[in-house]
Amino acid sequence: MTANIFTLSIKGHNIKKTKPLRMKEEAPGTALKPLVFRVDESTPRVVQSVLLERGWDKFDEQRQDVEDWNLYWRSSSFRMAEHVNVKPWQRLNHHPGTTTLTRKDCLAKHLAHMRRLYGEALYEFTPLTFIMPNDYTKFVAEYFKEKQVLGTKPSYWICKPAELSRGRGIVIFSDIRDLIFKGTSYVVQKYICNPFLVGRYKCDLRIYVCVTGFRPLTIYMYQEGLVRFATEKFDLSNLQDYYAHLTNSSINKSGVSYQKIKEVVGQGCKWTLSRFFSYLRNWDVDDLLLRQKINRMVILTVLAVAPSVPVASNCFELFGFDILIDENLKPWLLEVNYSPALTLDCSTDVSVKRNLVHDIIELIYLNGLRSEEEKCSVASLGSAKVSLGGCQRELRTAPNSPPYISLIHSPPYMSLIQFASRRSSKSSPAVQRAHVRVWPKHTRTSKLREMMNRQDLLLTREAAKSKPKLKAWRTPHKVLAQSEPHKTKRPGPAGVLPDAGHAPNDHAGNFVLIFPFNEATFGASRNGLNVKRIIQELQKLMNKQLSSDKS
Template sequence: MEDDYDDDEPFIYRLNDNGTGPGLLIKICAERGWRLYQGYSGGEEKWNLWWRTSAFPAACYKALGDWQFMNHIPKGGSICRKDSLSRLLRCMRKIYGSIYDFSPPSYHLPLEYAKLVSECARLRRGEEAPGVVWIHKPVAQSQGRGIFLFRSVCEMRCGSAAVVQRYIERPLLIAGYKFDLRLYVCVPGYRPLTAYMYADGLARFGTDKYTLSDIHNPYRHLTNSSLNKTGPRYAECKDRIGSGCKWTLKQVRRALIGRWGVTEWLVWQRIRALVTLTLLAQAAGTPPAKNCFEFYGFDVLLDDTLKPWLIEVNLSPALASDCEADVTVKRPMLHELFDLLGLPMRHTGLALLQGPAQTTCSDDENASLPRPRTTKSPVVSAGRRGTRWRRRRTLPIHCVTLQPPMSDKFIETKEANGGRSSKSSSELSTDNSDEQSPSTASSDPPEEPCRYTTAHRKRLSSAAGSWGNGVRWDRAPGRTGQWVRIFPHVLPHDDQGLSEIAEFGS
């Protein structure tokens, strides 16, 4: 995106590649005063937020400007493929032991078909039960398509690549109906890992009562709302559940208040640990990225002992508003998500992104923060004589900036009083970033300053640990609205971290 936007230009959001997307998301963006992307203007992509259902090509990350944000992190979707998630968790369990015992045993077809047959035979010989139930999940399908249950390998229909898991036969029930929890998680970055979970969520019910005597009825065992909407009892007013197939998380807590007891706090801490450990499983393979975030949908199932089990992770959780529960949870969640990320509210011009006025503060007042520069940064021009001053772009900021980001344009001049070339702000930023990332140090000698490219400025800003809008995730807030930070638990300077942790789930 161009560096020199006019202050009156609007905040532009872009949906997928054709401008279509969930109606609720479009409504939220309109409520925030944003405008829909209409195409190219002057050969440059003038958009600020690109929301895409699928992953972005690698070239999009390379061309990302300081004023642009995308809703996917490079390689951030590894845990969203059923086979990849299973492999990552299996590997982590071999290394760290039973702490990763929150996913059912899994087998990848067709590679591990022989292992599955052997395990089925072993369980059949060692148990008096009529047979262990398994669930077959195609790797490349969603919304419950292609999922079925079976007891014998002979009943399994092999097709494309799939994951077969041990079925959780004793789930927690409400009025005889099976349900799982859809929890929303936001990850602004993996280097370092920073993760937030929304305090509210959805419970998705099957529309027929649960029983193992009929494992071929998907409305008894699968909780996907897109599947249960087609069931014959979806609109029927069911016992305690009512019509439809969704509740809010608050409704679930009220319904289970007698069964939770004092263990409710412990259950939610286990769920938080489950989410954090899952994210850590792919953190090592995720490269650093700026101005990118990941919005996950975690599906968690509770068994009758209140132990949480990870079912799957969704890369782009559904944002449809099919029922009242959807609107109750998702509408404030999206608003608070954009607030958390530092994106503007009621924004009609980029001038509203500028930060507070930069004032010189003494070391006694705030010794932990670097002193902001309030003067224009002179840079010697190697290609022309004299001086040339350019308009400094306003600083982008929203709510949690603790350090002003670097300016994107550098001014070329010499000091008139001494005839000496003063040190540029780019060189100062490079000096400050040496301690954090040696790879970002400038290779140019101090006496020969040059104009930095956009890619170089992005590397320097990444070394400073801040986004293009000035948000510092190394000093992430403990809570924004109902988005609660679940990792890291406590920051070195965060005195309220433990209290924020204790609030979650209460």
Template sequence: MNGDTATTTHALPDKPPAMYYRMSDTGPDLLRTVLEKKGWLPYIEGESSYWNLWWKGSRYRTVDYEACLPFQRLNHFPKTAVITRKVILPLTNANAVFISAKKQDSLFRMLKTMRGIYGAVFDFFPHTFSLPNDYIRFVRLYAEEEEKGEKSTWICKPADLSRGRKIFVFRNLQHLQYDCNAILQRYIPNPMLISGYKFDLRCYVCVRSFNPLNIYLYNEGLTRFATAPYDMQNLTNQFSHLTNTSINKLSPTLNDSKEGVGAGCKWTLGKLREYFKTEQLPFDKLWDRMKAIMILTLLPVASEVKEPLEGCFELYGFDIIVDESLRPWLLEVNLSPALTVDSDVDVQVKTPLLDDVVRLSGISEADADEAVKYTTQQTRMKAEPRLFRKKSPMSLSGTPTLPKKTRPTYPDSVGSFVKIFPFNEATKAESVQIGKSQLKNTIQEVKRHFFQ
């Protein structure tokens, strides 16, 4: 031996290709933080060669859906916005045996038609009118109730506004004033209160597929409080009657330690569960009824998605209020629910929510590998089209060979998302291409499973 020390070199493992997200500058900052913490990079037009996730607050164009490749995901489905619309236009076929979302233009018109066909199982939303279309019908009902000595309370919500803007509660018809399309609903006068404060629930529902229909419910969520004690004698106090965070963050008592509620205007859903347990109230029964509401709301929409769209998913925000008899009522379904954070509760709920949404979308490192292969082939074809056509007779069309699509799997749970549909073998069989007969059978299964 010559005394020299032998050295051994080890090849470093190849670095996996990066995942890229596409998002506008106004996109949710929290999602950007979650993705970049996972090692994702922002897609830059003209510099990045591919993207894996495109996240938008609004809908995509038809051409965007058509151009979506197997290694890419879009956070909206086409033709499914009906349940997030408030405006109601005339129904074209009110006597239809089966609901077509093309003929419906709002959540509540669709649900009213479903209730007319399938009965009380759809009786989970307040009596609703669309203004100005239903103004005469509302005045007629108002007059009939007044003759009987009844004085209902109503809430008016502008159709094209969000965050609680221009919402008001009234009893006197003279106080009904609006300057845009609006939704008018019978006010739930007897909400469940916690230490005298009204609250509602923001629940997060992710549809991974509409055909077959696969619905997931997030086990965590938000409990949103009004910041003034509930008072039916003062209908003009928004801080008493509205639970919208955008309204209550302006309340003079927001940061006060309110008895039984504490400071701020939000709890986690987990904290509400603990409250129910302490008060010996049946949260699990309430939760099952809420699952039924979500499934029944999404079932008629699924009929419009004729082809499987494996590159899409959808996150909805279901707003539900609970009355004093522990009956849940659907208030609204939100497309692209707010992902801003203005409290520790928001961070606690929404950060893991978004992490689980990305996981549930089915995107993996394998998609980045396929993206690199596809874009590399695309670059070579552009640089040497003649040579490439000779070597690759399968690519005579002038486009790279697309990655082979694999049949997606829909696990029972991903993180805190738990599948709530299909929930048994019968509904699994009915979940593909839901039509008239499948819809009827599935609704019967929902009744048996959640209401008996």
């Protein structure tokens, strides 16, 4: 049997390929196809470009089986039936129910609920927020209360449509008479009028976060990112100049000062996150402490919505957290973005976003399927030890069955059906056919999937016999305080979707694991989701870091 496999560069544009792997059942000379990605008209071009670079094939419904794909990436959400019917060899780039994190009014409700449960101090990273029209009376009372305290000094507020993005529909005002509602749902927040300025220009941070699962909750922070600048100097006397007050790139790239060389900022309206932290260090700012605060903010924000997100397998979610730093170096959460923009408008976009997509593919371990496929086909019969993300597992196979390791678990159909039933009293035909298996044509994907389905029961039984073994955890301070992006990559696949029984890898590419950060939080997330216990561990960590900073 021939056992030559693909070898791909992790980041490079040049791709080396050897002869494709042949399975034992295949006749000599039969080549199996590469892994397959599926897209639609909303899929960012950079995603398609990176996958093609890495040796993937684009799905063609005219010539391929309907289920013969490994990754489906698109900007819009998937229907519940698509989540229910996802196969063990497939990944979706959206998790069901995550819009509760990215819709501004829903996020505000969840964060308010967490403040009531665990105290204002823990969730003080969001500005005072009112959800319109329900909170209009409360907002008016707060507005005039503040006016009475400030006297002749103005108060500043910002109004945002709950569902829109890219700065559309935003109004910044000081006089309540300037507030005009044009839609059905808005949020009104205190405007942060003392932002940290770079050369007198306002900026915010676009932080990329990938949640690879909610049960167990697994959160990775990308160590590189974007810093987005306004293109006119900050000026509270002119609230109508959006080029001075809004940092959205979609707005500022059309401004007259976009191409000008601006003080400190330079040309354009973006920096890399690493450049920004380097700038802070030049001013003797403790950038590690700032990163720690941002990491905790991300964990606490995801925790606010995690209990309401349904259990689902074989999917992941990339979020874009927009964070503003004030002049006291306090980070404020502005919003969380669904399908954060991956368009390449400038050289900074290219350097950050192309690498981001490469590292996401490594994080979800799709390219690792090739090496695992080889292990399944060439390992000896009887008893085999196979490594997954640094964890060894012994599998005992029947005399005539091939060794096998499952990279992912079958989706928990009932959990998703119950979630869907809240919206529809009757399941769709696709949901009702969730357990029907269809065996497509013999390709690389179909061969892999046959092995995976053949041994599902075996893996389940083996996993039930032994208790999960935890890897040694890195020191939480080190995990939560990465100062620089990783400059080098590990050889081969660097990450894997967390197995239900094992702790996830601490990093993949420039993604660093920020949750779980110790055995207690891993256990509190794996067996259900014990938010109270997780909050307690976070508070311990915050107190420890605070003591360390004082000393």
